[in-house]
Amino acid sequence: MNFIDLHKLSNKRLEALQTSGINSVNDLLHLFPRRYLDKSNIKPIGLLSGQPEPVSVVGTITELNVAGAGRKRRLMMTVEDQTGSMKAVWFKGLKYVMSRFKEGNLVSLFGKPKRFGKLISMAHPDMELLESTSEIKKFDTLLPVYPSNQHLSKAYISNKIISGWIKQILAHKEIREFLPESTLEKYKFPARKSAFQMIHFPKSKSEASTALERFKYEELFLFELSMGRIKKIQRSRKNSTPLTPGGYTKKFFNEILPFQLTEGQKNALSEIRDDLSTDIQMNRLIQGDVGAGKTVVAIGAMLMAADSGYQSAFMAPTEILAEQHYFTLKKYLEPLGINFRLLLGGQKKALRREILADISSGNCNIVVGTHAIIQESVEFNRLGLAVIDEQHRFGVRQRNEILQKGDQPHLLVMSATPIPRSLAMTIYSDLDISVIKDLPGGRKPIKTAVRTDKDRETINNFIAESVGDGGQVYVVYPLIEESEVLDLKDATMGFEKLKRRFPEIPIGLLHGQMKQEEKEGVMRSFIEGKLKILVTTTVIEVGVDVSNASVMIVEHAERFGLSQLHQLRGRIGRGTRQSYCILMAGGKLSESGRFRLKKMVETTDGFEIAEADLRLRGPGDFLGTKQSGLPEFRYADIIEDRLLLEQAKNDAWQIIRNDPELSNTEHKNLKNIFEPYFQEKTELFGVG
């Protein structure tokens, strides 16, 4: 901790800074203003109403006098413009104000207006004497507003104080440039030191955003530089075992699989086969919308491992999904005589011991499960391939942990998050990407409609009809995180109602609070077609697949996000029947609620929906970065700044190609900054 440049920093303030994550002068410099108050934005007095924010006012002083005595002594000033008049009050520094300002002066005032009845008043405003109204632009008109919190305000660390510190730091601290000269020229970026000056004390908003652009680039560039180096290291790792297709793989695709692969699936598989055939570790992402058929591709890859005498791990984010994969394996792989096991968190001790023994002896070829697979007690005999499904639900750390279970096993990750390919290539740039664009043929596009409670009877008849016709139906209730209980009540009541309405139809209820075995039982019954209607909360959301289910009723559809609705709807329309998605809208719809439902009716294209969701919610929220496994940046937003990201990637990868060790003199400062940064990264990625 080195705050020596800052005078008079009390322990209280030091602590407040530390609890706010500011541990050094450097951290302070990187605390950028959230926004700027624009003093040149002048408000007419007549429109003031006691704003929570300081504002500027320009007017003429019409009265100036001292009132009260002792501690109540104060200077009162009346200022008027064409729209009204207001008061300014000083309890301190009366002499100074009186020496500078006289009645008749044109002045600007900057402060927080308060309303007392009809009277508007500002205490201790910042004042300037003006020649004319337009002159206000001459002064420092942009005031930084720093992110604050209760610790900072308790320690009286105000914007003004932070500004003062930063001014001192900028005056005394040496700030070295580390971006290559050529980069600064190419983008016309300000040098690092001026960029700090510009962001903390901008002369204009555009100056601040120019500086911010540079800082965004900086972090994207360092990120891409590390991605480039990781990729280079991966490429040089030649200790993986080549895995090649043999009897199992052939038999599966030629005799067991009941359908033709789509072009996208074929391409993905052939890219995987090429990757696996060498001793260089595979790092491949399969990107395909819900229902694109990623699971079969994963199975193909795992069979190549089995053919070569190696084990595979197949990890999914939820138990239900892991179970579903298990049932799929059962259907396809039992006839091949391949050993596979399901590993979950809550299994009985004896069973668990047996499974673990099976895995460590090598008897079991494929382990499918949740993150239970990456627990310490799980030991593989010869892990050749790790597959991660719905990888956006896992973090980089977990990706790395599963790789530690073997000796440089190949890695296949799968994701249905529809983000543009170019973006995927930049943020997952340490991975190779196969995209499955086409959905399996023979599917009829899902028909989607919005209905309300008054259509209930028609819908019930429709349910009965579909079930009579051999179909299955989902009824989905929203999950409200703050109130799982309430939520459960909704689903449970819906379930009871349906049971009363259709006493002859087998109906199941599925929700997150059920016991593991119960859930498994219900899900299995639905998959096997024993249950015809499944009432469920959003636990169903991820990846679950029942091709016979052709109707989905989404209750309170307006409460769901667009991407979530898309994921949900992806549960149907998987077989050859015509599928229907009915979005039940209750009560008054917000504008965004109406937009979401409309969008769902209009399109089934995952990318279009993602794009709309993005516009609706803003990038951070859309990707839910925290749990998406995507990198988090302090200043840059990977969606909004994707152009900059792409540029940073190109620049960084060019450097990796030409000067991988950063030993050129031009990269000397960059090396100093990058090496410690990369050290930290590699811990996360487990390379090096």
Ligand code: ADP
């Ligand atoms: P996702 O990509 O969302 O994980 P799944 O792997 O669950 O999709 O596949 C969705 C459904 O499509 C499954 O029922 C699967 O058996 C079926 N399917 C996959 N590929 C094909 C294909 N080429 N032709 C017909 N059906 C397919």
Ligand code: MG
């Ligand atoms: Mg899937």
